[in-house]
Structure formats: C-alpha cells, structure tokens
Amino acid sequence: xxxxxxxxxxxxxxxxxxxxxxxxxxxxxxxxxxxxxxxxxxxxxxxxxxxxxxxxxxxxxxxxxxxxxxxxxxxxxxxxxxxxxxxxxxxxxxxxxxxxxxxxxxxxxxxxxxxxxxxxxxxxxxxxxxxxxxxxxxxxxxxxxxxxxxxxxxxxxxxxxxxxxxxxxxxxxxxxxxxxxxxxxxxxxxxxxxxxxxxxxxxxxxxxxxxxxxxxxxxxxxxxxxxxxxxxxxxxxxxxxxxxxxxxxxxxxxxxxxxxxxxxxxxxxxxxxxxxxxxxxxxxxxxxxxxxxxxxxxxxxxxxxxxxxxxxxxxxxxxxxxxxxxxxxxxxxxxxxxxxxxxxxxxxxxxxxxxxxxxxxxxxxxxxxxxxxxxxxxxxxxxxxxxxxxxxxxxxxxxxxxxxxxxxxxxxxxxxxxxxxxxxxxxxxxxxxxxxxxxxxxxxxxxxxxxxxxxxxxxxxxxxxxxxxxxxxxxxxxxxxxxxxxxxxxxxxxxxxxxxxxxxxxxxxxxxxxxxxxxxxxxxxxxxxxxxxxxxxxxxxxxxxxxxxxxxxxxxxxxxxxxxxxxxxxxxxxxxxxxxxxxxxxxxxxxxxxxxxxxxxxxxxxxxxxxxxxxxxxxxxxxxxxxxxxxxxxxxxxxxxxxxxxxxxxxxxxxxxxxxxxxxxxxxxxxxxxxxxxxxxxxxxxxxxxxxxxxxxxxxxxxxxxxxxxxxxxxxxxxxxxxxxxxxxxxxxxxxxxxxxxxxxxxxxxxxxxxxxxxxxxxxxxxxxxxxx
Numbered sequence: 001x002x003x004x005x006x007x008x009x010x011x012x013x014x015x016x017x018x019x020x021x022x023x024x025x026x027x028x029x030x031x032x033x034x035x036x037x038x039x040x041x042x043x044x045x046x047x048x049x050x051x052x053x054x055x056x057x058x059x060x061x062x063x064x065x066x067x068x069x070x071x072x073x074x075x076x077x078x079x080x081x082x083x084x085x086x087x088x089x090x091x092x093x094x095x096x097x098x099x100x101x102x103x104x105x106x107x108x109x110x111x112x113x114x115x116x117x118x119x120x121x122x123x124x125x126x127x128x129x130x131x132x133x134x135x136x137x138x139x140x141x142x143x144x145x146x147x148x149x150x151x152x153x154x155x156x157x158x159x160x161x162x163x164x165x166x167x168x169x170x171x172x173x174x175x176x177x178x179x180x181x182x183x184x185x186x187x188x189x190x191x192x193x194x195x196x197x198x199x200x201x202x203x204x205x206x207x208x209x210x211x212x213x214x215x216x217x218x219x220x221x222x223x224x225x226x227x228x229x230x231x232x233x234x235x236x237x238x239x240x241x242x243x244x245x246x247x248x249x250x251x252x253x254x255x256x257x258x259x260x261x262x263x264x265x266x267x268x269x270x271x272x273x274x275x276x277x278x279x280x281x282x283x284x285x286x287x288x289x290x291x292x293x294x295x296x297x298x299x300x301x302x303x304x305x306x307x308x309x310x311x312x313x314x315x316x317x318x319x320x321x322x323x324x325x326x327x328x329x330x331x332x333x334x335x336x337x338x339x340x341x342x343x344x345x346x347x348x349x350x351x352x353x354x355x356x357x358x359x360x361x362x363x364x365x366x367x368x369x370x371x372x373x374x375x376x377x378x379x380x381x382x383x384x385x386x387x388x389x390x391x392x393x394x395x396x397x398x399x400x401x402x403x404x405x406x407x408x409x410x411x412x413x414x415x416x417x418x419x420x421x422x423x424x425x426x427x428x429x430x431x432x433x434x435x436x437x438x439x440x441x442x443x444x445x446x447x448x449x450x451x452x453x454x455x456x457x458x459x460x461x462x463x464x465x466x467x468x469x470x471x472x473x474x475x476x477x478x479x480x481x482x483x484x485x486x487x488x489x490x491x492x493x494x495x496x497x498x499x500x501x502x503x504x505x506x507x508x509x510x511x512x513x514x515x516x517x518x519x520x521x522x523x524x525x526x527x528x529x530x531x532x533x534x535x536x537x538x539x540x541x542x543x544x545x546x547x548x549x550x551x552x553x554x555x556x557x558x559x560x561x562x563x564x565x566x567x568x569x570x571x572x573x574x575x576x577x578x579x580x581x582x583x584x585x586x587x588x589x590x591x592x593x594x595x596x597x598x599x600x601x602x603x604x605x606x607x608x609x610x611x612x613x614x615x616x617x618x619x620x621x622x623x624x625x626x627x628x629x630x631x632x633x634x635x636x637x638x639x640x641x642x643x644x645x646x647x648x649x650x651x652x653x654x655x656x657x658x659x660x661x662x663x664x665x666x667x668x669x670x671x672x673x674x675x676x677x678x679x680x681x682x683x684x685x686x687x688x689x690x691x692x693x694x695x696x697x698x699x700x701x702x703x704x705x706x707x708x709x710x711x712x713x714x715x716x717x718x719x720x721x722x723x724x725x726x727x728x729x730x731x732x733x734x735x736x737x738x739x740x741x742x743x744x745x746x747x748x749x750x751x752x753x754x755x756x757x758x759x760x761x762x763x764x765x766x767x768x769x770x771x772x773x
Contacts, residue, residue, distance in 0.1 A: 017641045018469040020487055022367055038168045040365030040465065040489040041411040045095040045166055047103065047129065048175065051075055052141045052159040054107060055084045057119055061110040064158070066091045068126075069099020071178045083156075092175040095164065101126050107146060107158060120146025120154045124162055131164040138170065139163045167411055173400075180403045183435045190434045190543045191387075191403070193412060196396040199537050201336040201530055202350045204259040204267065204289070206230060207327035208239055208251040209303055214322035215310070216247065216273060217280055224249075224273045226282075228324075231268040232257045234536075235529050241274060247322075256522050258336060258529040260537070263289035269324065271308055283308035283321030287328060294330045296351045298515045301327045333512030337523060338530040339554050343424035343454055346393040349510040358417040359500045362425065362457060364390060365489035366399055368409040370469070372484035375431035375448045378404075385432040386450060388486070389545070391553045392416045392425040396538065396545065401432045406484070418492065420503055421458040428452035428553050429472055429486055434543075446548040449474055450483045455490060455639050462494040470641055473649075477661045480649040490639070524559065531556055562660045564652040566683075572646075591744050599744060606740050610733050692769065699767035708766045715761070 025039035051064045060082055064075045073091040106121040122144045132139055141161040146154045165172075173193045180191040208228055216224055226249040228239040235257060242249030259265070267287045272279040285306045295301065303325055310321040332351030339345060348355050366388050374382025386408045387401040395416055402408035416425070431448040451472025460466065467490075472483045494500050507514060518526070531554055538545040551557070593599050609616045644650045652660075659676055666673060707713045727735065755763075 015471045020467045020469050038413045041413045044411045046092040049091045050161045051087045053086045054158045057083045057156045065106040067104045073176045090171045090175040093178040134168045191401040193400040194398050198394040200261045202259045203331045203334045204257040206255040208253045209325040210250040211324045212248045214247045229270040230255050283310040296332045301329050303327045345423050360418040360494040362416045363491045365413045366410045367487040369486045372406040390427045424454050424456045460492040466490045477657050563656045564648045568648045610736050696767040700765035703765050
C-alpha cells in the first residue's frame with residue numbers, strides 16, 4: 001500500500017502503515033537530489049547569511065538586522081560595546097519561501113525609533129548569490145562598505161558571507177531559521193536541532209555487613225532498632241531494620257544505587273535508630289565515589305571499616321558514634337537499564353573495557369509530518385509547533401522546531417553506531433510550548449505529546465532503505481487518538497555479517513547479570529534512579545530536554561496496572577497456545593475417525609515414525625527448511641508499528657482508561673476506588689482459582705510416590721513393576737504402535753463420554769488443597 005511522496009491521504013481512523021516514495025538520494029522513488037552523505041532526506045535549500053563583525057561604526061551599541069521580504073532576523077546585542085562589535089551569528093531563510101529578490105543587511109542603533117533609522121546597510125541580489133555544496137570548505141567572509149538609504153558609501157564596514165546551501169551545511173543546526181521567525185530573544189535557542197549524549201551510568205553496590213560500638217542518643221536505650229539510610233544526590237535508599245537489636249547490629253544486605261561519571265558525588269550513609277514512629281540519626285559516614293573500587297569482573301571485594309560520626313550544630317561538635325563494616329564497589333560489569341528490557345536500545349556494560357566493536361550503522365532521515373492536530377490556541381486559532389526527538393543507545397537527537405504549521409518538513413538525517421541488532425530506536429514527536437514565555441517560566445512548562453513510534457533493528461533487511469509514513473497515536477482518557485503521521489527513511493547497514501550473526505549466540509545482557517543477578521525489585525528501583533539522573537543531566541543542556549520528554553521516550557510508568565494491557569497480554573498468550581489447541585482438536589478428530597482416509601494416513605505416518613525414527617527426524621528438519629523457503633515469499637515487507645487492536649486501545653472502556661491515567665497513589669474518590677477495587681478482586685479471584693488448579697495438578701504428580709494415598713501409591717508401584725517387565729520382554733516399537741493404535745481406535749470400540757483410566761486415576765490423587773483454609 002503506497003502513499004504519495006508527502007505521505008498524505010491519512011484519515012482520522014486510518015492507523016495503518018503506508019509506504020512512501022520521497023525524493024531522496026538513496027532509493028528514492030523519484031530520483032531525488034543527493035546531498036553527499038545526507039541521502040535519506042529530501043534536499044532543502046537555504047539562503048545563509050553569516051554575520052561576523054563590524055568596524056568603524058559611529059555608535060557603540062548596535063545590532064544587525066537581516067531582511068528579505070517580510071522575514072526579519074536580528075542579532076543579539078554586540079558582545080563588546082565599541083565601534084567594532086563582534087556578532088558571529090548565522091541566519092537561514094528557506095529558499096522556497098523567500099518573499100523577495102533582494103537581501104538587505106541593516107546595521108541599527110540599539111535605541112532606534114522606527115524602521116527608517118539605521119546606521120547603514122548593504123544589499124544582495126538573490127540571483128547573484130553563489131551556491132555551496134559540502135564538503136567544500138566554508139565560504140570566506142569579506143568586508144562590505146555600508147551604504148545609506150540613497151546608496152552613498154559610508155565609513156563603517158561589516159564582515160559577512162552569503163551563500164545558498166542545504167541542510168548538510170555545518171552551520172545548519174546553529175542558525176536562526178525563518179521557519180521560526182516569530183520566536184524572539186532567548187527562546188530562539190529552543191527551536192534549534194541538537195544532539196545530546198547520556199552520561200555513563202554505573203551501579204554502586206553497598207554491602208552492609210555490621211556495625212559496632214554505636215553510641216545511642218538515649219543512655220537507657222537497650223534494644224535499638226537500627227537501620228541504614230543511603231543518600232546519593234537526590235536518591236534515598238533504606239535498609240531493613242537489623243534483627244540484632246543491640247549496639248552491634250548485623251545486616252548482610254545490599255543497597256544499590258546508580259552513580260554517574262565522573263563520580264564527583266559522595267555517598268552519605270546515615271545510621272538511624274527507629275524510636276516509635278520517628279527515626280533518630282545516630283551518626284553519618286561519608287564515602288567519596290572517586291575513591292571507591294571499580295569492579296568490571298565478578299570477584300571478591302575487600303570489606304572495610306568506616307567511622308560513623310555524630311554531627312552537631314558546629315564543626316567542633318563532631319564526635320565518634322561507632323563504626324560500620326561495608327563492602328563498597330562500583331560495578332561496571334552490569335548494563336544500567338534506563339529503558340524497558342523488551343525494547344531497550346542498548347545492552348552494553350557500563351565499563352568501556354567490555355564493549356565490543358560496532359557491527360553496523362543505523363541511519364534515520366526524519367522527513368516530514370502531515371495531518372498534525374492543533375495542540376494549542378494562539379491568536380484565536382489552533383496551531384502546532386512540532387519537533388522530533390529520537391533516542392538510540394546513549395545518543396539523543398532533537399530536530400529543529402517548525403513553528404505554526406500542521407505539515408512540518410524537517411529533512412534532517414542522523415546516524416548511530418549499532419552494537420546489537422536486537423535493539424529498538426524510539427522516535428517521538430512533541431509540540432513545543434517553550435517558545436513565547438519567559439525563560440524562567442519555560443522550565444515549568446511540559447511539552448505536549450503528539451505520538452511516538454518504535455522500530456526494532458532485527459526486523460530490518462541490511463542495507464535496504466525503508467521509507468514509510470507512520471501513524472502517530474496518543475492514548476488519552478477519552479480513547480486513542482490519531483494525531484497525524486510522520487514520514488521516515490531508515491537504513492541499517494551491517495559492517496560485518498559474521499559479527500552480526502555471532503550476536504545471536506551471545507547473552508543479551510553482560511555476564512554480571514547472570515553471575516550475580518539483581519532482583520526484580522532492585523531493577524525497578526534502579527531504573528527509576530537512572531531515569532531521574534538522565535532527566536537532571538539532559539535538562540542542563542541548551543535547549544533542555546524536559547523531564548516529560550525523557551520519561552515519555554523511556555516509557556516510564558509502563559509497569560503501572562492497566563486492565564487494557566492485561567487483556568492485551570492475555571490475548572497474546574492465548575494466541576500462542578491457539579496453534580497447540582488447534583493441533584489437539586485436529587488429533588481428536590483423527591481419533592474419532594471423522595475423516596477415515598486422514599486417520600488411516602496418520603496410522604501409516606506413525607508406523608514410519610516408530611520404525612524409521614532417523615528418517616523421521618530428517619524429514620521433519622527438511623520440512624522446516626522447505627516451509628521456511630516457502631514463507632520467504634510471504635515475509636513481512638514493512639517494519640512493525642504500534643497496533644491499536646493488539647493493544648486493545650480501540651476497545652478499552654472510558655472507566656478502564658480513566659483508571660490507567662490515574663496517578664499513583666490514586667486521586668479518585670471513595671466510590672470510584674471501591675468499584676475498581678471490587679473489579680480487581682474479581683479478576684484476582686479468577687487468577688487465584690487458575691493458580692490453585694495448576695498447583696493441584698503439580699501436587700498430584702508429587703503424591704504418586706508420597707504414600708499420602710497408600711492405595712494410589714501401591715497401584716502406581718505395581719504399574720511401574722509390570723511396565724518394567726513388559727518393556728524388557730516386548731519391543732518398544734511394538735509397544736508404541738499398540739499404544740498409538742489404541743488411542744486412535746475406531747469409534748465402534750470406544751465410549752467417548754467416559755474419561756480414560758489414566759484420567760480417572762490422576763484425578764483421584766490427593767493434593768494439599770484440602771489443607772487450605
């Protein structure tokens with residue numbers, strides 16, 4: 001199903017994936033212009049103007065205005081208040097939207113009153129501006145004499161360069177763009193495209209062994225309840241209360257933290273005594289992470305004693321409060337999970353020593369979006385200021401923001417190194433809400449979600465260019481909404497096919513995850529810590545990636561209860577067993593001789609299996625090979641995308657969605673919570689019955705030799721003894737043939753309504769269900 005080159009033609013209820021034919025250099029259906037290495041995007045031409053400096057101006061405070069038609073861009077205030085100001089700014093005007101044939105560079109005084117006032121200007125005829133194509137060196141700036149309104153030469157000069165280029169130019173990401181001409185001042189930085197790198201994260205393991213000679217705050221305290229609180233940055237981790245209620249408590253417990261390179265923080269361990277409902281600090285111990293041993297491979301870690309000091313109101317009030325026995329290590333052999341393991345984009349260990357060479361390169365061209373919904377109101381009408389964020393491994397990319405359009409065209413291309421094919425790239429689209437507010441207010445504003453997609457690299461054919469228009473969907477309390485479509489060009493190139501195939505034989509996670517595994521609760525806590533650290537670090541960039549964007553890309557909150565997801569996962573499980581159930585129904589029809597010809601044929605096949613087992617295995621493997629070749633012609637031609645039917649998003653009731661979007665802990669009233677709790681109790685009750693039935697079947701198997709039922713065990717032992725004699729004196733092939741023929745006997749010699757003897761015997765075996773209250 002192919003769409004047009006722009007990926008349009010999407011209806012409100014069309015959630016399908018569309019193949020497109022954009023005009024790109026690599027595999028484009030229409031033979032697009034090739035932009036050197038930028039061959040996955042359509043060529044976009046810009047009129048670039050780079051303002052460097054001015055000299056010999058008659059005033060000290062000046063700025064430069066670049067104007068073509070109604071588009072105006074202005075530099076910031078000069079970096080030095082003198083007649084020779086420095087600017088170093090670049091302006092980019094989209095060539096297809098130029099509103100004039102003359103480019104004017106105007107130097108103005110800071111306190112100008114109207115457009116007529118100016119220090120001087122210089123004009124360029126757009127038709128005479130040269131074209132530059134990378135990898136040519138940047139165009140050298142040169143001095144131009146300023147003119148007045150009548151074309152008379154003045155004394156001042158301005159150094160600049162003007163050229164026609166594409167998005168492959170080095171200055172593209174830092175330039176002011178005419179697409180965001182309405183954004184002014186410090187908010188311009190929030191429209192630019194950027195590349196971010198996540199900090200390298202390590203697991204910090206603190207093994208609490210014991211403490212000695214703790215000094216209680218109350219002298220009459222005989223049975224203190226001692227616990228440890230660990231503080232690393234804004235993260236607090238608590239240990240359990242020691243079972244040894246004395247001044248020498250013992251734990252033998254691990255506390256896990258996420259630490260960030262270059263390990264400038266300190267770990268603070270606070271020894272607390274729980275007195276009633278409050279906890280009193282007996283003392284603290286500070287450990288600098290830069291002095292902690294770094295472990296890459298599993299091995300013994302030396303235990304050290306650390307002094308615990310009680311900190312008073314002044315530095316002189318410090319006093320010895322005991323000592324604590326610890327093993328503290330930075331474990332670089334783990335991969336710090338910041339994403340769900342089902343669709344993680346990286347599985348490498350924290351320590352760079354354990355990294356393997358990359359096996360390929362992933363290239364993504366973010367072309368355009370179409371049919372976007374209005375996300376906000378401005379000047380009495382709906383509008384959208386869209387930008388994209390892509391995350392793979394430790395590299396995040398952000399496209400520039402296209403202001404006030406429902407059909408944004410980015411045409412930006414990005415590249416990642418690939419270390420494992422079983423990884424997923426996540427691409428999200430957001431509405432920028434930080435363009436017209438004050439800078440201090442923008443930090444509190446959350447960008448609106450338009451939608452996101454995931455692409456698993458192992459589903460892509462190497463070196464093939466995939467050009468598709470993906471539906472952007474957002475699940476809201478009133479149902480799933482299609483917010484538009486995004487058109488991408490994706491190519492995964494393998495540098496070594498042998499290395500890539502070898503990855504399929506290696507463990508998914510580093511060895512430390514299997515040698516010293518972490519519990520599910522530890523992994524969940526550590527993932528929240530890692531996400532918190534990433535949010536803080538990415539928010540310190542310019543432009544900042546907000547916490548709302550990072551958490552949405554990392555899919556935080558996916559482990560919260562959702563009846564919709566529960567039904568979807570249950571149907572996935574049922575779909576897996578459907579094949580086995582269908583096979584059992586087919587065999588039951590064989591046994592009932594509904595098709596005598598098929599049943600006789602199955603008897604012949606079974607004889608072949610029993611008497612020629614070697615050829616049976618060969619035939620089975622050959623069948624798999626031939627069937628696989630047959631399925632090659634029916635292989636999927638498109639990458640997988642989010643399926644609303646599989647997700648049950650189209651059939652979820654409003655109450656289910658309202659529960660899914662409820663905060664944790666819940667903010668709903670008592671009646672709503674009672675209704676949901678009763679519903680959850682009903683679901684859990686049915687699950688409890690199923691689990692009980694499974695446990696009963698397992699206990700019946702164990703009771704065969706337990707003598708819980710002496711008669712049943714005696715019968716089973718007699719059956720085992722007789723079976724041994726029969727097997728010793730009768731050929732196994734004859735036994736299997738007799739058993740199969742007995743199971744598939746003709747309906748005239750069977751009674752279908754009565755269960756078989758083994759079923760009757762098994763159902764009478766005892767279980768521990770009788771002992772359940």
